[in-house]
Amino acid sequence: MKQRNELAEFVVGxxxxxxxxxxxxxxxxxxxxxxxxxxxxxxxxxxxxAVFIPFIVGIIMLFAKPESFLSKLVAALGLLLIIVSIIMSVHIRLQTITLYEWLLYLITIFGGLALVCRVLFAKPKD
Incomplete structure (x- = not known):
């Protein structure tokens, strides 16, 4: 049986x-x-x-009653709403590519991932 060079496999992958x-x-x-x-x-x-209103209300509540759990919750949910709104407004588009390029991308990405996983998740030798 042929010996595998795991380091070379990992680096190539x-x-x-x-x-x-x-x-x-x-x-x-x-x-x-x-x-x-x-x-x-x-x-x-x-x-x-309007997305910023809950955050502003939460900040005002934090300054009015800093020990209140509700003020911290409103401020945190307002910040979360801002972050989610920004993420939801992002548009991702793949430019026109040839089938050859698409296959090249898939083979290099998933072939490399397979080689890396093969080394990382291999059973330890006795």
Whole structure:
């Protein structure tokens, strides 16, 4: 039985994974419309400024009653609403690519990932 060089497998797999992810992400464009249109979820449309109101109310409550659990909860939920709103307003688009490029991306990403996982999750030798 032939001996495997696990370090070489890991390095080659990691290099394939990094190169594949770099090639793939270089063809993806990301944009956001958070400050221009507001937030829409289904039929509910919320202007951008309205997203900040719960956070502002929570901050005012924190200054009025700093020991209150409710004020901390409102401020935290307001901040969470802002973060979720920003994430929901992000648009990710894959630019037009050829089938050859797509296959190249898939083979390098998942082939590299398979090699790395093969080394990391291998059964220990006796």
């Amino acid at each position: 990691l290099a394939m994974l990094v190169i594949g992810l770099y090639l793939f992400t270089s063809r993806v464009s990301v944009s956001s419309s958070f400050f221009s249109y507001g937030i829409s979820y289904g039929s509910v449309h919320l202007p951008t400024g």
